[in-house]
Amino acid sequence: GGGGGGEEEKKKEDEKKEDTGKEKTEAKEKASGGSPGQIAVEGSSTVLPITQGAAEAFNQQNPDVQITVGGAGTGDGFEAFCSGDTQISDASRPIKDEEVQACQENGIEFVEIPVALDGLTVVVNPQNDFAENITLDQLRTLWEPAAEGQITTWNQVNSEWPEEQINLYGPGTESGTFDFFTERVNGEEGESRTDYQASEDDNVLVQGVSGDPNALGYFGFGYFEQNQQRLKALAVDTVAPSTETIQSGEYPLSRPLFIYVSTQALEENSSVEEFVNFYLENLNQFVEQAQYVPLSDQGLQEARERLNNRTTGTAPEDAVGGEKGKAEEETKAKEETK
Amino acid sequence: MATKSGAQKNARKGEPEGEGVFKTSVSARHALDRVFSVLVFVAAMIGLVVLAVLLVDIARDGLPRLSWAFITSFPSVIPQNSGIYPALLGSLWLLGLTAILSVPLGIGAAVYLEEYAPDNWLTRLIEVNISNLAGVPSIIYGLLGLGIFVNLLGGITGGQSIVSGALTLSLLILPVIIIATREALRTIPGAVREGGYALGATRWEVIRSHLLPMALPGALTGTILALSRAIGETAPLIVVGAATYITFAPDSPLSSYSALPIQIYSWVSQPQPAFQLAAAAGIVVLMVVLLLTNSVAIWLRNKYQRRG
Amino acid sequence: MSEVSGERSGIGRDQGDQPSPAPKTEALGMKTENLSAFYGAFKAVTDVDMEIRPNKVTALIGPSGCGKSTFIRCLNRMHEVVPNAYAEGCVKLGDRDIYARDTDPVTVRRRIGMVFQKPNPFSKSIYENVAWGARINGYRGDMDELVERSLKRAALWDEVKDKLKKSGFDLSGGQQQRLVIARTLAVEPEVILMDEPASALDPVSTQKIEDTMAELKERYTVVIVTHNMQQAARISDYTGFFYIEHMNDPGRLWEFDETDKIFSSPNRKETEDYVTGRFG
Amino acid sequence: MSEVSGERSGIGRDQGDQPSPAPKTEALGMKTENLSAFYGAFKAVTDVDMEIRPNKVTALIGPSGCGKSTFIRCLNRMHEVVPNAYAEGCVKLGDRDIYARDTDPVTVRRRIGMVFQKPNPFSKSIYENVAWGARINGYRGDMDELVERSLKRAALWDEVKDKLKKSGFDLSGGQQQRLVIARTLAVEPEVILMDEPASALDPVSTQKIEDTMAELKERYTVVIVTHNMQQAARISDYTGFFYIEHMNDPGRLWEFDETDKIFSSPNRKETEDYVTGRFG
Amino acid sequence: MAVNAEQRGPSGEGMWQRESRARHFRERAIKIVLAACAYVSVLTTFGIVFVLLFETVNFFREVSIVEFFTSTTWSAAFANPQFGILVLASGTLLTTLIAIAVALPVGLLAAIFLSEYASPGLRRWLKPALEILAGVPTIVYGYFALTFVTPLLRETILPSMTIFNALSAGLVMGVMIIPTIASVSEDAIHAVPRSLREGAYALGATKRETATRIVLPAALSGIVAATILGISRAVGETMIVAVAAGNLAQLTANPLESVQTMTAFIVQVASGDTPTGSLTYNTIFAVGSTLFVMTLILNIVSYVFVRRFREAY
Numbered sequence A: 001g002g003g004g005g006g007e008e009e010k011k012k013e014d015e016k017k018e019d020t021g022k023e024k025t026e027a028k029e030k031a032s033g034g035s036p037g038q039i040a041v042e043g044s045s046t047v048l049p050i051t052q053g054a055a056e057a058f059n060q061q062n063p064d065v066q067i068t069v070g071g072a073g074t075g076d077g078f079e080a081f082c083s084g085d086t087q088i089s090d091a092s093r094p095i096k097d098e099e100v101q102a103c104q105e106n107g108i109e110f111v112e113i114p115v116a117l118d119g120l121t122v123v124v125n126p127q128n129d130f131a132e133n134i135t136l137d138q139l140r141t142l143w144e145p146a147a148e149g150q151i152t153t154w155n156q157v158n159s160e161w162p163e164e165q166i167n168l169y170g171p172g173t174e175s176g177t178f179d180f181f182t183e184r185v186n187g188e189e190g191e192s193r194t195d196y197q198a199s200e201d202d203n204v205l206v207q208g209v210s211g212d213p214n215a216l217g218y219f220g221f222g223y224f225e226q227n228q229q230r231l232k233a234l235a236v237d238t239v240a241p242s243t244e245t246i247q248s249g250e251y252p253l254s255r256p257l258f259i260y261v262s263t264q265a266l267e268e269n270s271s272v273e274e275f276v277n278f279y280l281e282n283l284n285q286f287v288e289q290a291q292y293v294p295l296s297d298q299g300l301q302e303a304r305e306r307l308n309n310r311t312t313g314t315a316p317e318d319a320v321g322g323e324k325g326k327a328e329e330e331t332k333a334k335e336e337t338k
Numbered sequence B: 001m002a003t004k005s006g007a008q009k010n011a012r013k014g015e016p017e018g019e020g021v022f023k024t025s026v027s028a029r030h031a032l033d034r035v036f037s038v039l040v041f042v043a044a045m046i047g048l049v050v051l052a053v054l055l056v057d058i059a060r061d062g063l064p065r066l067s068w069a070f071i072t073s074f075p076s077v078i079p080q081n082s083g084i085y086p087a088l089l090g091s092l093w094l095l096g097l098t099a100i101l102s103v104p105l106g107i108g109a110a111v112y113l114e115e116y117a118p119d120n121w122l123t124r125l126i127e128v129n130i131s132n133l134a135g136v137p138s139i140i141y142g143l144l145g146l147g148i149f150v151n152l153l154g155g156i157t158g159g160q161s162i163v164s165g166a167l168t169l170s171l172l173i174l175p176v177i178i179i180a181t182r183e184a185l186r187t188i189p190g191a192v193r194e195g196g197y198a199l200g201a202t203r204w205e206v207i208r209s210h211l212l213p214m215a216l217p218g219a220l221t222g223t224i225l226a227l228s229r230a231i232g233e234t235a236p237l238i239v240v241g242a243a244t245y246i247t248f249a250p251d252s253p254l255s256s257y258s259a260l261p262i263q264i265y266s267w268v269s270q271p272q273p274a275f276q277l278a279a280a281a282g283i284v285v286l287m288v289v290l291l292l293t294n295s296v297a298i299w300l301r302n303k304y305q306r307r308g
Numbered sequence C, D: 001m002s003e004v005s006g007e008r009s010g011i012g013r014d015q016g017d018q019p020s021p022a023p024k025t026e027a028l029g030m031k032t033e034n035l036s037a038f039y040g041a042f043k044a045v046t047d048v049d050m051e052i053r054p055n056k057v058t059a060l061i062g063p064s065g066c067g068k069s070t071f072i073r074c075l076n077r078m079h080e081v082v083p084n085a086y087a088e089g090c091v092k093l094g095d096r097d098i099y100a101r102d103t104d105p106v107t108v109r110r111r112i113g114m115v116f117q118k119p120n121p122f123s124k125s126i127y128e129n130v131a132w133g134a135r136i137n138g139y140r141g142d143m144d145e146l147v148e149r150s151l152k153r154a155a156l157w158d159e160v161k162d163k164l165k166k167s168g169f170d171l172s173g174g175q176q177q178r179l180v181i182a183r184t185l186a187v188e189p190e191v192i193l194m195d196e197p198a199s200a201l202d203p204v205s206t207q208k209i210e211d212t213m214a215e216l217k218e219r220y221t222v223v224i225v226t227h228n229m230q231q232a233a234r235i236s237d238y239t240g241f242f243y244i245e246h247m248n249d250p251g252r253l254w255e256f257d258e259t260d261k262i263f264s265s266p267n268r269k270e271t272e273d274y275v276t277g278r279f280g
Numbered sequence E: 001m002a003v004n005a006e007q008r009g010p011s012g013e014g015m016w017q018r019e020s021r022a023r024h025f026r027e028r029a030i031k032i033v034l035a036a037c038a039y040v041s042v043l044t045t046f047g048i049v050f051v052l053l054f055e056t057v058n059f060f061r062e063v064s065i066v067e068f069f070t071s072t073t074w075s076a077a078f079a080n081p082q083f084g085i086l087v088l089a090s091g092t093l094l095t096t097l098i099a100i101a102v103a104l105p106v107g108l109l110a111a112i113f114l115s116e117y118a119s120p121g122l123r124r125w126l127k128p129a130l131e132i133l134a135g136v137p138t139i140v141y142g143y144f145a146l147t148f149v150t151p152l153l154r155e156t157i158l159p160s161m162t163i164f165n166a167l168s169a170g171l172v173m174g175v176m177i178i179p180t181i182a183s184v185s186e187d188a189i190h191a192v193p194r195s196l197r198e199g200a201y202a203l204g205a206t207k208r209e210t211a212t213r214i215v216l217p218a219a220l221s222g223i224v225a226a227t228i229l230g231i232s233r234a235v236g237e238t239m240i241v242a243v244a245a246g247n248l249a250q251l252t253a254n255p256l257e258s259v260q261t262m263t264a265f266i267v268q269v270a271s272g273d274t275p276t277g278s279l280t281y282n283t284i285f286a287v288g289s290t291l292f293v294m295t296l297i298l299n300i301v302s303y304v305f306v307r308r309f310r311e312a313y
Ligand SMILES: Nc1ncnc2c1ncn2[C@@H]1O[C@H](COP(=O)(O)OP(=O)(O)OP(=O)(O)O)[C@@H](O)[C@H]1O
Pocket: C169, C170, C171, C172, C173, C174, C175, C200, C201, C202, D039, D042, D044, D063, D064, D065, D066, D067, D068, D069, D070, D071, D082, D117
């Protein structure tokens, strides 16, 4: 290796070396619990900063525990999780049926714990001086599959807006953000017009919207917060996105982020249990560091209960957070009125 | 057979050009030559200018952020505390192992194909196959590595370990080394081989003593290009399980690991601008590592360069 | 290009239907003053003063390694192509210094052609090997005819006329040597430098090349390096003898005179020893 | 390695302090039967039956392009190194077929050394050029001494003894030719094939090489290709004349006999024409 | 110099220690080892085919192969997915063509400059300097295209271009592969024997004529190899296009608009939140296979070309 830190650093390293030396052999057995002293996390890169914060803080108190956190995506994360390679999986969406099945086949049970909220923010270029608010309906008009190639000017969305071209920006189809947005706005996951500029990387979308006066896009709240001078957020159904409105569930486009913990690991691997407890105890600190919105007190309470009770399986949708269920009902109600 | 030489015959003396059938517009040719020499110079400079712009841009953001603490710290969710230590170590491990695995393998394959293999359909198939492998997107190599090195051979490689990553990267860059080395071998005149054989040398003796030293510059060019690619690859490493964040420094080939490009990529996609600066600093570190690694190859190449 | 006349009859005479060029044209001579040539720090040839007469064949002889090739390569600025090699002194074509600042080496080489000691055909077809030089120099005549004429002059036509499309490398050593001679003849330089043009040739081909040289000097100036004393005596008008007196000295032009003189009554003992084979 | 004796005296005799080898050792002869050689579809040489006597010098002569190089390269399986080239027929060293299935070409070439028509030194130092072959063949004696002896036999020692570390490429044409001869002598093959070994050499060096050959045949079998009739007559015991009767035919061994016979009263008219220079 | 009787005979006496057997054995062993190296590439291919094939077959169980190759819409991950690979293929083609249009002339000319015009000293540092370009992480190139090249082009000559577009991505990709083409070609050009150049100079050829008409053709094989490596890297490149080209899967030949390439799609799915094993996930294998076959055809064509025109010396 190279680099090498100060005296202390080296000492620390040496200790670690010994540890790993002993544990290496066992660690490679595919015991889903993993061996004490080692924790592997894989999954969504959206949730990664939260888990990373937890791991970092945890490691300061327990320097001997080796934690790895990967960001390969929710799907890959579940694959590794369900085949026993990891003990915790980060997810930006609830686990899907086929993934639950895969876990069951390998005898893996898990606890689903919501850890934070993210508000999808609808943004326009700051040069845009006419748009301030957009309704879910208008969003749907704009984003539904039928809009493809049809809805191309602002005034088609809202007749008060000028007849100028509208350029759309959004996350790639493979992100939890996209899934959530399409489901919430268009009623079905993946249902969306396809002729918009996409990127997996929200910073790229920030670049796109901030460089295009005719732009409208949506992405995570954190990216808006950090780029407020370059972007303008629209209120959705007259609710402007903010920590408070997202937390309270008032803002219609907020979604939960999760971690999934293997129950075997919780039982067999003391480090995992310690870590997850630590994680939830200091959750809000990590969430804020990672630029997400903390759960409401109630939500936090529920999350801790799920862990303590080892509530396995995935929760019915509306049990996750009151917010989600509420928004869902609204959408459905609207559908009916149509 | 009538040529214009007769018609245009003028005194042989005097102006050298412009007489006989030779329409030697030397001045036009020279003008072209001058244009051409400017052209090739400009072409060489284009790359350099872009490089300079890129480096200046990165250095402007990255250098202020760069410090010893940055290099020796672990990454953190707090941008200012964030460091690159485990990623740097991981990349050094990866690069070292990848070089050890791929260079001999690549040169060996090139030597076999160019010097030993009979010129039959099988060899041709392998040849086409290798250049085809060069065009397979890196992420597919990631899927291959996941299937074979992580899952199938997990018992030996330790699953999501540095070895698995290095093996995957090796396969990815192998075609570049093979193709560059083969071309270098191909340019060696047959007379060199004949001279060796005629002394009763075996094929391998000729290869080792004469062909390899002569082909080395080309092989090293391939190595430089290949390692340059390897050090910057993100996608396949993510797939074969490189971590984005680890709380410890990798200390053996079987360790879990992170790598510079993954760290950089992860910083780049954070919302906080302070992370963008860390990413720039990380890129500076990566470029320095790259230069240091390549400098060995560059030095060797300059040493062995010939002009036949 | 259809009818192929007997091997020798065609040479140089198949321009029949044109107003034939004046049989003897005044070519340009060359002159070196104080010419020294270096390979990096190593001085290979020193202080050569030589006058190469126009329309004559000048032969250069001397033991191996004494600097003949180096010297002849200085005459058309090919020496400087070798990395780190350079020449000092003055070389004149007519009364122009070819090493002058404003002299362009390309023009020099265009006017002073050269055949190298080791045959170096291009990795192109036989036809292209011959045609290429003429083409880049703007030859506007019938290329097939030029190729045929040049190959005939180099006594190679009959052997290759059926495989003009084949690579110049797929020829025997002597054929390659004649190919590069043909290539040089095709661009019609005013001075032709030949470094052992007949070394790999059998007596028959040698004879033909010598005939060509005799014919060439009607219009051009010819300089050849040869190890064959008989050949030098046979074809040259002037002969220069290069020699190294003490080990590690640079080569010098030991004696230069009319060929008859050199071979019958040279001024210096070493020359006499060498040409009579009593040397060493 | 310190004292350097006069150029010729040292050659082959500086093994004084060893029990001197039997002055004449019985070497192996060679024999070809029905040998034909091809370059792809092109047949360059056909049906050669020749017996190469041990401890003799056999000279091969003939016009350029008639297949001498091709033939001689078949004798130690160098021909097949050219892409697509192959040979048919049988070549024997002693009574072993060198083209037999189980014969290893490496061993064949180790025992039958070769000097090529175009000098091809390695891009290594002069010393390494000579030492390399011996080293890979497991020579365990004093390498400096071997290099010196070989270079002396090739009449190159004096010219290069101060620059043994320099590249083999930085030599004059004739020096390169002698370098590759030295290289071949250093591995002490039993049969030595030389393709125009003296073509780029001045009379003095040529004389020395010829002396070396005369000495070599005491212990080895020697085959040389030459264009120099005098040389062939001077040094060879047997002479083979290669000839192509009709354009585009493959080359044939037209006549093979004792040298005296070939040069005084050959059986065939073409041979006589050729050796007397009346040919063509 | 203590030596026993002088050496004679075929083998193994005197100072000559010819371990013919051992040498023979070593030779065979080396050959086998080297062949094994070469067959690694074959194994790799088998591995890739194996990895791709299974899921590709699964994919085509659900999606008609005819639709796959004829449909002109690509919306793999949307609610009513359409799988027209032509769309992605055209994106790949477009960006690659732009990249090659930049990199081939520039790289080749730069190679000529390095080998024929630059002094050895200049060459010694210029070549490695260019090679650094090959090592810049591609994400950096992506942002360079997005935040530097695109705005520059939009403000100067191409105001109509969208923020994400094929042109910027292609141009920057071209810069990225310049060193690949320049370096490998330069090695080949440099290795052309000096005697060939001398032959040309002696006929009165200028430096340019010698370089372009004698040296380049002689180095053709290496230049083609360099180009193949360059194209391959462009075809397989992911990050630059993912960041700068827009991931908008539309069938267009207009370089000023966004496109999605095959690789950008693959990486998007592979690193996204899609469940493994789903149809969308399997799509990446189908796309990967198609790309594999496409490059295979390209390689076969260029292989035939090279074999025909290769000059040996
Ligand atoms: N590599 C090759 N590929 C194809 N044909 C070749 C090759 N080398 C030689 N030939 C042809 O084979 C024939 C015999 O060539 P070879 O070199 O044996 O002649 P040679 O007798 O040695 O002539 P020279 O005295 O000129 O060296 C010639 O017609 C020649 O053109």
